[in-house]
Amino acid sequence: MSASRPGVVAGLRQTATLAWRSLLQIRHNPWELGDFSIQPILFLLLFMFVFGGAIAGSTAEYLRFILPGVIVMNMVFVTVYVGYGLNTDLTRGVFDRFRAMPIARWAPLAGRIVADLVKQAWCILLLMAVGLLLGFRVEAPWPGVLAMMLLVLTVALAMSWIMVLVGVLARDPEHVQLFGFTALFPVTFISNVFVPVDTMPDWLQGAVMLNPVSLLADASRGLLLGGPVLAPALGALAWAVLLTAVFAPLSVWALNRRLARG
């Protein structure tokens, strides 16, 4: 280590260490494991068995529709943990300890984001596995599963920037959760995650089909079951670029402002 700033390689290694630390927290906080494991499965079972018969005629048929939807919905909710974790580090002083250490300036934030992408990937794999156990069949070519994962993770990364901003602006971790879930509920439910869009009134359909959650759910269905992929996938990616372009600089600016406040 020299007196100059750490290089990219050192920064990446520090990011990995910090991501490892975020994942390690799960081991000592079993409720987090519940949030990332039990909750998504409960969502899937609940929607499938409670609504399946009414919406699709049978639970098996509804599983085809709802599994990609639940994967996307769960991804949206898990982004809240980026903000929650960042805010905890900021308010509890952990972030300041990192900043007083000779490590890359961007490593603490990058570590947090990488850890949450790992959690996201875990949730997707878990939901896919449970879905397959319940009788879900991948009808498109198998590489579609990988493409679906990458697409969902890309949008997750973009949406994480919104939660980074919330995490920076919120007074305490509880406010991050409150605000995060309050804002995300309508975004998730005014979408085609649970029901096909053509069952909704015309005036709502336009909004639903602009929603990145709908676009991502449609693209995921296409990738797993066959059907149109390109248009919804491009739409979802356009949203990802837009969200990143707006919220990444905004979050970094807000973070620096908060840190300069003392």
Place this chain on the structure above:
Amino acid sequence: MRTPRVRADSPAILAHGLRKAFGATRALAGVDLEVPQGSVVGMLGPNGAGKTTTVRILATLLVPDAGDAWVGGFHVHREAHAVRQLIGLTGQYASVDERLTGRENLLMIARLLGQSRAQARARADRLLETFSLAHAAGRAARSYSGGMRRRLDLAASLVGRPRILFLDEPTTGLDPRARLELWQLIRELVAEGTTVLLTTQYLEEADALADEIVVVDQGRVIASGTAEQLKAQVGARALVLVAADETEVAALQALLREISEREPQVEGRRLSVPAADAAVLRQVVRRLDEASLDVDEVTLRSASLDDVFLALTGHGAETPLP
């Protein structure tokens, strides 16, 4: 792995005219500071005096509005990365991760500093042993007592063997026993040659640990020197009178002012004033007799740092200081 050394002929910490405002609140109004290598300097002041802001600037967490500072000979802003390789920071805001175990916290920091897995494990075990945390090493820090948490905090800031250590109110909120334990640990560090800048609201703590004390109030250094020098500056002793009757407080105040040529501190029926020597006692008793004033108590005692602090920052601040 090499870390930069403290530049040989520079003080461990040097600050000139540090100023900082947060919006309309002025936190620092021009702080000067010099800490020689290997010494312990205690910054003493009430809440809001600017102690934490000073430490945060020196630890590269904040950029001052004006003024310059060097730590180990490196500029805190322009050479921040070199400074970070020399310092350790423990404070209420630079904390450990409560959701990790004690050992994991230390491992994480060692790994961030570039130590190998084996080095990190050895360093963590050593520190856990030294700080009497080995029995709790596998428990989440959240479950630690206040004293254990502070010890872990201190251990965490020592992982990289810092040459200069900032301790921001290290014992605030601890019970007396935990405080004494932490003091002992700090003394051992100092014996190894670590330079320490300590902030505290406890006069006793500054007196117990610091070679030199810097008294800060309202963003300025208002006095500095050894505990002895500070006492000499405001009187080596304190004369305390307790009036027998509240109506006589004003008369006693005038009398003390005349004898000592300083403004007495008044708290209820209790008056105190710095005194140069014991001769003042005879004088006071004679004048009390002449004026037929009754007192419940007359005491002449060695000045505590409390007296120093009150004289410097309380009403006594009106008194021109040498």
